Amino acid sequence: MRVFNTYDKLNNVVEENLRGIRVVKSFHREGHEESKFNHISQLIFNDFTRAEKRIAFNMPLMQLCLYVSMILLSWLGAKGIVASGNNPDLGLSTGELASLITYAMQILMSLMMLSMIFVMVIISRASAERIVEILDETSDLQNGENPITAIPDGSVCFEDVSFSYSRKADKPVLSHIKINIQSGETVGILGATGSSKSSLVQLIPRLYDTTDGRVLVGGSDVRDYDLETLRNGVAMVLQKNVLFSGTIKENLRWGNETATDEELIEACRLAQADGFIQSFPNKYDTHIEQGGSNVSGGQRQRLCIARALLKKPKILILDDSTSAVDTKTDSEIRAGLRAYLPDTTKFIIAQRAASVQDADKILVMDDGKIYAAGTHEELLETCDIYREVYRSQNRMTEPEGGADHA
Ligand SMILES: Nc1ncnc2c1ncn2[C@@H]1O[C@H](COP(=O)(O)OP(=O)(O)OP(=O)(O)O)[C@@H](O)[C@H]1O
Ligand SMILES: [Mg+2]
Structure with a gap:
């Protein structure tokens, strides 16, 4: 033994x-x-x-x-x-x-x-x-009795949610989160590394259950939904994204098995992936190696976004999904999402203030709590963390800022 x-x-x-x-x-x-x-x-x-x-x-x-x-x-x-x-x-x-x-x-x-x-x-x-x-071994996440099999809309509500990964942990990863998001809104989430941004959004597709409080999607507790329905309605591009060996088409169809070629191309256009895919000799039939090692980090991120878009989700969560994409492409992706998915609730986690600047609501997370929430203008007025992040990032992109640093 x-x-x-x-x-x-x-x-x-x-x-x-x-x-x-x-x-x-x-x-x-x-x-x-x-x-x-x-x-x-x-x-x-x-x-x-x-x-x-x-x-x-x-x-x-x-x-x-x-x-x-x-x-x-x-x-x-x-x-x-x-x-x-x-x-x-x-x-x-x-x-x-x-x-x-x-x-x-x-x-x-x-x-x-x-x-x-x-x-x-x-x-x-x-x-x-x-x-x-x-x-x-049985999963802790099980369907309840008579699960709900349709999500009415993409509204999300956190009712005094606390969460820790382990029951033995002395300090919760999330504590007393209260937010209310209307269907179709774009929510930006900003915060230092380890401030529990990823942990917060993982509760929406029920990758974990809350320790305390409830997460509501479309007005019902996520635990009342059929897991498959919930996860089909909530598309999430994980921070650590993964592609599988196979062609680009096969990888994209993970999002939707029955998607037509036109739908694939449309999703890739939205995710700004069509351009580089067309430049490959085999285009959409290009073979992706195990773990996506033969495409660049930014290309991989855009393919993962396209894969999530194909689900036509009610809620779309991008967890730091454009970190390896240049700022111009990043803003094009956001503009595309806003124009073509007006009814989808979008959560965008980012390190760059510019990536969340035009969101309807920005949440600033700090140490497992929501430190401040509001629009870009409101936060610039009232939130010192946001102001500092915004200023430091903008100074760096201005030419005279370089002289300052020097
Ligand atoms: N699977 C896990 N098991 C136990 N603890 C975890 C797990 N994932 C994250 N944590 C802890 O939860 C806290 C919040 O992590 P989380 O990944 O939510 O941060 P984040 O804000 O997304 O950070 P980043 O910006 O670096 O992605 C961290 O202190 C981390 O150590
Ligand atoms: Mg994270």
């Missing part, structure tokens, strides 16, 4: 290494990673040798039993035959001894087999337990 647990660790090390091979190389950590691998291999080697030594003991022991029984049988049998003399009715005959030995052999052989099976059973039990553990 210990061997199998160590195997897990070995697999983890190998997987982590292969995924992060570029990082390992750039930090010149091949030696370190190799010794980590060697250390775990050595543990497996030691455990296996110990286990095999015990198993190896099994065979000679069984054979010892076998031969001792044969000798005993022969000795007792011989005595029996001699004692019976020439009268077979009194004791054992030679033929009977021969069959006795054959039977004993068969029984002992079966016992030997049984002991080998016993070892196998122990090994497979260790594996089976690990499989069953995963199969038996």
Whole structure:
């Protein structure tokens, strides 16, 4: 059992290494990673040798039993035959001894087999337990009774929501969040890293359940919706976006399996992805490598936005999804969303104040709380954090600002 647990660790090390091979190389950590691998291999080697030594003991022991029984049988049998003399009715005959030995052999052989099976059973039990553990795991997020199967509109309301990832955490990640957003509004979310912006929006498609309070979408608690309905209605472009190996078309159809080619192109135009896709020799049939490693970071982000748009969602959440896109393209994407998706509620998380400047409502998050909320003009007046972020970012883009810094 210990061997199998160590195997897990070995697999983890190998997987982590292969995924992060570029990082390992750039930090010149091949030696370190190799010794980590060697250390775990050595543990497996030691455990296996110990286990095999015990198993190896099994065979000679069984054979010892076998031969001792044969000798005993022969000795007792011989005595029996001699004692019976020439009268077979009194004791054992030679033929009977021969069959006795054959039977004993068969029984002992079966016992030997049984002991080998016993070892196998122990090994497979260790594996089976690990499989069953995963199969038996039930998700904390389950549909309620009579789930709602349609989202009426894209309004979102946080009713005194608190949330922590772990029940044991002493400080909640989100505390007492109260916001009310009308359907069709654009909401910008700004805040320092770690201020729980991603955690806040993850509660809308119910990737997690709140610890306290309720999140309402279209006027109903998210826990009352059918999970599939909810997640189809809420499209989210995650901060850490992922593409799968396959063509661009296949990747886009994750958003909507039945989308026509025209719909794909329209979504890509909105996400400003059509331009670079058309520049590829195979256009929409270009093959994407595993993890999207053959397109640039900004291209990957735009493909992920297009994939989300294809869902034709009621609510669209972009979690820092244009961080690798240049400012001009970023503003074109926002203009496109505003013009073509007027009824979709849009949440835009960004590090750049310019990305949220024209939103109907901007939330400034600080340490798991909403520090301030309002429009760009209101926040410039009243919110010191927003003013500071806006000023520092704008100064940097002005030419005389460069002189200041210098
Ligand atoms: N899966 C998780 N399990 C436990 N804690 C988490 C998890 N994800 C985030 N946290 C914690 O929650 C807090 C808020 O994280 P969150 O990702 O929401 O911040 P953020 O505002 O999105 O930051 P960033 O701008 O860097 O994306 C952090 O302190 C982080 O350590
Ligand atoms: Mg985040």
